[in-house]
Amino acid sequence: xxxxxxxxxxxxxxxxxxxxxxxxxxxxxxxxxxxxxxxxxxxxxxxxxxxxxxxxxxxxxxxxxxxxxxxxxxxxxxxxxxxxxxxxxxxxxxxxxxxxxxxxxxxxxxxxxxxxxxxxxxxxxxxxxxxxxxxxxxxxxxxxxxxxxxxxxxxxxxxxxxxxxxxxxxxxxxxxxxxxxxxxxxxxxxxxxxxxxxxxxxxxxxxxxxxxxxxxxxxxxxxxxxxxxxxxxxxxxxxxxxxxxxxxxxxxxxxxxxxxxxxxxxxxxxxxxxxxxxxxxxxxxxxxxxxxxxxxxxxxxxxxxxxxxxxxxxxxxxxxxxxxxxxxxxxxxxxxxxxxxxxxxxxxxxxxxxxxxxxx
Amino acid sequence: xxxxxxxxxxxxxxxxxxxxxxxxxxxxxxxxxxxxxxxxxxxxxxxxxxxxxxxxxxxxxxxxxxxxxxxxxxxxxxxxxxxxxxxxxxxxxxxxxxxxxxxxxxxxxxxxxxxxxxxxxxxxxxxxxxxxxxxxxxxxxxxxxxxxxxxxxxxxxxxxxxxxxxxxxxxxxxxxxxxxxxxxxxxxxxxxxxxxxxxxxxxxxxxxxxxxxxxxxxxxxxxxxxxxxxxxxxxxxxxxxxxxxxxxxxxxxxxxxxxxxxxxxxxxxxxx
Ligand SMILES: Nc1ncnc2c1ncn2[C@@H]1O[C@H](COP(=O)(O)OP(=O)(O)OP(=O)(O)O)[C@@H](O)[C@H]1O
Ligand SMILES: [Mg+2]
Numbered sequence: 256x257x258x259x260x261x262x263x264x265x266x267x268x269x270x271x272x273x274x275x276x277x278x279x280x281x282x283x284x285x286x287x288x289x290x291x292x293x294x295x296x297x298x299x300x301x302x303x304x305x306x307x308x309x310x311x312x313x314x315x316x317x318x319x320x321x322x323x324x325x326x327x328x329x330x331x332x333x334x335x336x337x338x339x340x341x342x343x344x345x346x347x348x349x350x351x352x353x354x355x356x357x358x359x360x361x362x363x364x365x366x367x368x369x370x371x372x373x374x375x376x377x378x379x380x381x382x383x384x385x386x387x388x389x390x391x392x393x394x395x396x397x398x399x400x401x402x403x404x405x406x407x408x409x410x411x412x413x414x415x416x417x418x419x420x421x422x423x424x425x426x427x428x429x430x431x432x433x434x435x436x437x438x439x440x441x442x443x444x445x446x447x448x449x450x451x452x453x454x455x456x457x458x459x460x461x462x463x464x465x466x467x468x469x470x471x472x473x474x475x476x477x478x479x480x481x482x483x484x485x486x487x488x489x490x491x492x493x494x495x496x497x498x499x500x501x502x503x504x505x506x507x508x509x510x511x512x513x514x515x516x517x518x519x520x521x522x523x524x525x526x527x528x529x530x531x532x533x534x535x536x537x538x539x540x541x542x543x544x545x546x547x548x549x550x551x552x553x554x555x556x557x558x559x560x561x562x563x564x565x566x567x568x569x570x571x572x573x574x575x576x577x578x579x580x581x582x583x584x585x586x587x588x589x590x591x592x593x594x595x596x597x598x599x600x601x602x603x604x605x606x607x608x609x610x611x612x613x614x615x
Numbered sequence: 616x617x618x619x620x621x622x623x624x625x626x627x628x629x630x631x632x633x634x635x636x637x638x639x640x641x642x643x644x645x646x647x648x649x650x651x652x653x654x655x656x657x658x659x660x661x662x663x664x665x666x667x668x669x670x671x672x673x674x675x676x677x678x679x680x681x682x683x684x685x686x687x688x689x690x691x692x693x694x695x696x697x698x699x700x701x702x703x704x705x706x707x708x709x710x711x712x713x714x715x716x717x718x719x720x721x722x723x724x725x726x727x728x729x730x731x732x733x734x735x736x737x738x739x740x741x742x743x744x745x746x747x748x749x750x751x752x753x754x755x756x757x758x759x760x761x762x763x764x765x766x767x768x769x770x771x772x773x774x775x776x777x778x779x780x781x782x783x784x785x786x787x788x789x790x791x792x793x794x795x796x797x798x799x800x801x802x803x804x805x806x807x808x809x810x811x812x813x814x815x816x817x818x819x820x821x822x823x824x825x826x827x828x829x830x831x832x833x834x835x836x837x838x839x840x841x842x843x844x845x846x847x848x849x850x851x852x853x854x855x856x857x858x859x860x861x862x863x864x865x866x867x868x869x870x871x872x873x874x875x876x877x878x879x880x881x882x883x884x885x886x887x
Contacts, residue, residue, distance in 0.1 A: 328788070354789055
């Protein structure tokens with residue numbers, strides 16, 4: 256059942272078009288994450304859903320109701336800001352109670368709701384404090400608490416964890432995931448962070464320059480990226496791209512020419528072989544974590560530039576005839592910079608993109 | 616502990632400024648406790664028998680006490696009204712875009728660029744034709760034209776420094792514009808509002824030119840009365856200085872009370 260629906264939403268600031276027609280829908284209880292490079296319009300889109308930004312064109316529905324031109328407060332959404340946006344002159348209690356007071360709820364109900372939110376977020380000992388007497392993580396919790404007291408239909412988060420340090424961030428990430436499960440609420444979440452996107456999302460919306468590049472579950476985006484942009488954006492470290500030319504085609508295989516390949520050639524089995532012609536330029540995508548070191552059947556012959564040990568795993572930076580290649584491998588291979596590096600890959604893990612960058 | 620030359624020079628400079636600005640003030644207060652003979656003594660006497668005669672004289676003079684009450688009424692209303700009228704204007708200027716906004720802003724600022732004396736005659740004629748001469752109202756109205764720009768100027772700046780996210784969070788919480796103004800902007804803008812209120816009050820309290828031009832007797836303010844002592848053959852310095860002290864005292868106390876609000880960084884902790 257569709258709970259949130261964006262229908263060809265556009266946003267212009269004067270002559271500048273920032274959101275160029277975004278459509279998608281989310282089911283009730285779904286956790287949707289917007290990702291994309293800085294400036295692609297994630298916040299703008301989120302703020303349009305909240306009603307803080309006018310929609311230039313298109314329609315917006317929440318719970319079956321057209322709210323395109325509805326007042327923010329009447330949309331029954333709540334938002335957690337990157338800056339937390341706590342009222343500095345009010346206590347934690349008053350911060351959380353503010354929305355309920357605006358709704359003219361009876362005092363007893365306000366107390367009960369705030370107490371409930373404080374219990375869920377472990378804020379009980381802090382209720383009398385002012386925001387300035389809280390740590391970053393506590394402030395973040397209050398901001399989340401403020402958003403849950405009113406039982407909104409839709410939760411919006413704009414990079415809520417980006418101001419926290421790494422440890423607190425992963426802790427809060429788990430808490431948000433728990434909160435989502437226990438409230439069963441629909442959430443839209445904006446982030447830069449790969450891990451947040453992959454772990455929290457039921458569905459990820461990848462945006463670029465005001466347009467949707469792909470929508471799908473984290474594993475769908477990882478396994479079948481629609482284009483080189485999504486392929487490069489999802490996954491860390493980034494997917495390696497190698498340009499190659501089609502030199503022969505078969506019914507279910509392609510022969511690719513490229514200086515980086517062992518013997519200058521790579522044979523790829525693919526059901527999409529029919530879509531390529533001899534002479535086409537293709538982009539071959541290889542994920543760093545899929546490449547294997549010193550395999551039985553090497554695909555790439557390169558030279559090691561340098562290696563970074565991450566403790567349990569090692570990141571290798573290699574160079575050959577073409578583009579530099581990054582490899583993520585378990586353990587600590589006994590290799591020195593300048594050593595020859597042979598890499599292999601399971602053929603099922605080879606991604607192919609056409610000249611326009613679209614998946615073959 | 617080593618004390619750098621820079622610090623010493625700094626201290627000397629500060630001392631010089633403090634002495635320079637406080638000396639006339641001390642002189643006035645001291646003179647208000649002297650007899651006329653001590654005041655006129657040359658070289659000046661530093662040690663003298665203090666006397667309260669001057670104060671006794673001015674407080675028994677209904678002209679002085681009446682003038683102080685007039686000053687209080689005029690300054691209090693001019694301050695109150697300029698804050699009441701100026702802060703919503705500042706809110707609009709700080710947070711909304713509307714046609715003519717920059718012109719309006721310039722008009723507020725440029726108001727202060729005209730020399731007051733230029734407008735004294737037109738305002739006098741205006742007040743006369745409206746039968747407002749020698750009333751509290753005319754002074755309050757004239758002072759508003761000076762105070763509102765100060766309030767708008769200072770408070771707009773203060774409001775602009777409040778993170779816009781707060782307003783948006785409040786909008787999502789269901790607050791209307793007036794509630795946002797009252798519950799978010801007024802408390803967080805308090806330091807700026809206090810500063811502008813001090814300026815307004817001090818200006819209205821001390822203002823002499825318009826008070827001199829627009830009042831006769833009923834609405835005469837304290838500075839006018841202090842100068843009116845200078846009309847005789849012999850200048851009653853003790854009375855003038857005592858009146859001066861009485862004029863300066865309330866503003867000093869007022870400034871001390873509100874200055875505590877000025878330094879409190881209220882917006883701390885709002886955002887990361
Ligand atoms: N008021 C405005 N006037 C003109 N352009 C604006 C305005 N607000 C935002 N933009 C532009 O809209 C684009 C999208 O901004 P937005 O804040 O949505 O990006 P974002 O994806 O959230 O970026 P980030 O990840 O850095 O937060 C940016 O290029 C920005 O410069
Ligand atoms: Mg943003």
